[in-house]
Every structure is written in structure tokens, then in C-alpha cells.
Amino acid sequence: MRIYGETIASRLLLGTAQYPSPAVLQDVIRASGTGLVTVSLRRETADGAGEGFWRTLRETGARILPNTAGCHTVKEAVTTAHMAREVFATDWLKLEVIGHADTLQPDVFALVEAARILTSEGFKVFPYTTDDLVVGERLLDAGCELLMPWGAPIGSGQGLRNPDALRAMRAHFPGVPLVVDAGIGRPSDAAQAMELGMDAVLLNTAVAQAGDPAGMARAMALAVEAGRAGFDADPMDRRDLAVPSTPVLGLAELA
Amino acid sequence: MKILVNAEPREVSGLTLSEALAELGFDSPAVATALNGDFVPRDSRAATALQHGDRLEVLAPMQGG
Numbered sequence: 001m002r003i004y005g006e007t008i009a010s011r012l013l014l015g016t017a018q019y020p021s022p023a024v025l026q027d028v029i030r031a032s033g034t035g036l037v038t039v040s041l042r043r044e045t046a047d048g049a050g051e052g053f054w055r056t057l058r059e060t061g062a063r064i065l066p067n068t069a070g071c072h073t074v075k076e077a078v079t080t081a082h083m084a085r086e087v088f089a090t091d092w093l094k095l096e097v098i099g100h101a102d103t104l105q106p107d108v109f110a111l112v113e114a115a116r117i118l119t120s121e122g123f124k125v126f127p128y129t130t131d132d133l134v135v136g137e138r139l140l141d142a143g144c145e146l147l148m149p150w151g152a153p154i155g156s157g158q159g160l161r162n163p164d165a166l167r168a169m170r171a172h173f174p175g176v177p178l179v180v181d182a183g184i185g186r187p188s189d190a191a192q193a194m195e196l197g198m199d200a201v202l203l204n205t206a207v208a209q210a211g212d213p214a215g216m217a218r219a220m221a222l223a224v225e226a227g228r229a230g231f232d233a234d235p236m237d238r239r240d241l242a243v244p245s246t247p248v249l250g251l252a253e254l255a
Numbered sequence: 256m257k258i259l260v261n262a263e264p265r266e267v268s269g270l271t272l273s274e275a276l277a278e279l280g281f282d283s284p285a286v287a288t289a290l291n292g293d294f295v296p297r298d299s300r301a302a303t304a305l306q307h308g309d310r311l312e313v314l315a316p317m318q319g320g
């Protein structure tokens with residue numbers, strides 16, 4: 001998969017939060033074969049927790065995608081982006097501007113405005129958005145080269161609440177990388193997203209909160225691979241009625 | 256002077272942002288700073304004067320989704 005002119009090794013992108021321990025996070029990153037992991041910026045503590053986490057992550061060699069999680073305004077998101085670029089030494093950015101505290105639904109109006117500012121400053125913006133086609137068009141107009149529609153609210157594990165909308169996005173934006181970000185709960189959800197023609201999935205809680213996170217990471221990687229292979233192989237059309245698979249021609253009359 | 260560091264009141268004697276960071280023990284290269292809501296790049300810290308009541312945010316890499 002190519003994004004912003006660069007090749008991402010895997011179509012499974014992972015969040016780094018909520019793991020039982022740093023060691024488990026490292027196991028998960030290895031087991032998943034992920035091409036990109038998301039990180040955040042938070043207040044540094046007296047014991048240097050941030051630096052420790054950063055060291056743990058660098059040991060994995062994973063490529064980093066900083067986020068603007070928790071930002072509710074354009075100003076907060078843009079300032080966080082500037083700080084992230086300095087700390088992580090990358091202009092890649094997962095842009096989140098949250099509009100609603102309960103659903104963590106993106107504020108798509110602020111999102112488009114922040115995207116326009118940040119792309120003009122050279123950021124490669126990965127926008128966390130809804131599955132709205134018009135918003136998608138505005139984000140592309142603003143300089144984004146991919147879209148990251150939600151499958152369901154962040155952390156809900158509900159799977160794809162509106163597969164038809166994702167299918168419509170695929171049809172409407174044929175050459176644009178689409179990443180389902182948020183809502184994946186099980187491997188079958190990830191496979192479904194890939195079968196719809198999504199280019200990748202980004203997930204966190206589904207792996208981090210599984211009983212065996214590394215096992216779930218492997219399962220997700222397999223599901224993503226299977227779903228993509230299925231999409232590439234051009235699935236059959238659904239039919240309303242049964243059609244015999246065994247030939248009817250040559251059937252004996254035994255009544 | 257008294258400033259707010261990550262929302263906690265702290266007393267610092269340094270007059271610039273870089274002096275205050277050293278004094279507060281933020282010696283990791285993996286931190287970014289914002290003063291009163293505005294990003295202060297690393298290169299500008301030495302030239303950024305602090306004032307009583309300033310709000311300083313010192314952010315570091317953390318887990319994220």
C-alpha cells in the first residue's frame with residue numbers, strides 16, 4: 001500500500017494504547033507485522049514515563065504516526081501537530097478533531113479547516129473522519145491524500161455499523177487510499193472492511209483488550225490479509241435464491 | 256517566579272524557558288513545549304522569556320490510538 005508516496009509494509013495499522021505492559025505492546029507489534037503505529041503526546045511526568053515509552057517503541061522499529069487525540073478545536077489540533085512534528089521528527093499526522101465527547105465523533109468542519117492549515121505547512125495528514133462523501137471530498141480538496149472513515153465509535157468494538165456507506169466511499173473515491181479507523185472489534189470485522197475494498201484498517205482496543213493480545217494481533221493480520229485477497233479475487237455477486245452447484249444436466253430419472 | 260507547569264504551580268528562578276526546563280528536570284530531548292497555549296519550538300526556548308503566571312505545557316510521547 002502506498003501513502004504519500006511511501007510504501008507501507010502491512011495493511012494492518014495499530015494503536016499503542018491500553019496494553020497490559022510495554023512488553024506485551026512489543027510482542028503485539030512483532031506478531032502483527034504492522035506497518036505503522038499511532039502514538040500521542042501527553043504531559044510528561046516527573047519520572048519520565050514518556051521517554052521510557054518512546055524508548056520501548058523505538059526498539060520495535062515500527063514506523064510512527066502521531067495523533068491529535070483529545071483535541072476539540074482547530075487551534076488545539078494544529079498546536080499539537082506542531083509539537084508532535086518536533087518530538088517524533090515526522091510530518092505524518094493522524095488528525096483527530098473530536099466534536100462530541102460521548103461518541104468521539106469527529107467535528108468534520110473543524111477537521112477540514114485544520115487539515116487545510118496543516119497540509120499547507122507540509123504535514124501529511126491522515127484524517128479520522130466519518131463516512132460522509134462530501135466531507136471526504138472537502139478533505140481531499142484540503143490536501144489530504146487518504147481518508148480514514150470510522151467503522152463505529154472509537155473503542156466500541158461494534159464492527160462496521162454502515163458497510164453500505166463504506167462501499168459508497170470505495171466507489172466514489174476509486175484511487176484514494178481508504179483506512180477504516182475505529183470500531184473494529186473482531187477479525188471478521190477487519191476482513192469485512194478489506195473485502196469492501198478498504199486499503200487498510202487501523203485498530204487498537206480490539207487487540208489491546210483481548211485476553212491474548214499477541215494472539216489477537218496475529219488473527220487480525222490474517223483477517224486483513226484474507227479480506228484483501230478476497231477483494232482482489234473479485235467475489236461473486238449475491239443471489240436471492242438458491243442455484244444448484246452440481247450440474248443438473250445428466251441427472252438420472254429415478255422416481 | 257511562579258508559573259504553572261502541566262497545570263501544577265511551580266516556583267522557578269530561571270528567566271527563560273530553556274533555563275526553567277533544565278531547572279525542572281526536563282532534560283529529555285523527547286519533549287515539546289507550549290507556553291500559554293502556543294507552541295514554542297526547541298530552537299526558540301532560550302530566547303523565550305517567562306513571566307509570572309505563565310502556563311507551560313511539557314509534552315512527551317505517550318500511548319495513543
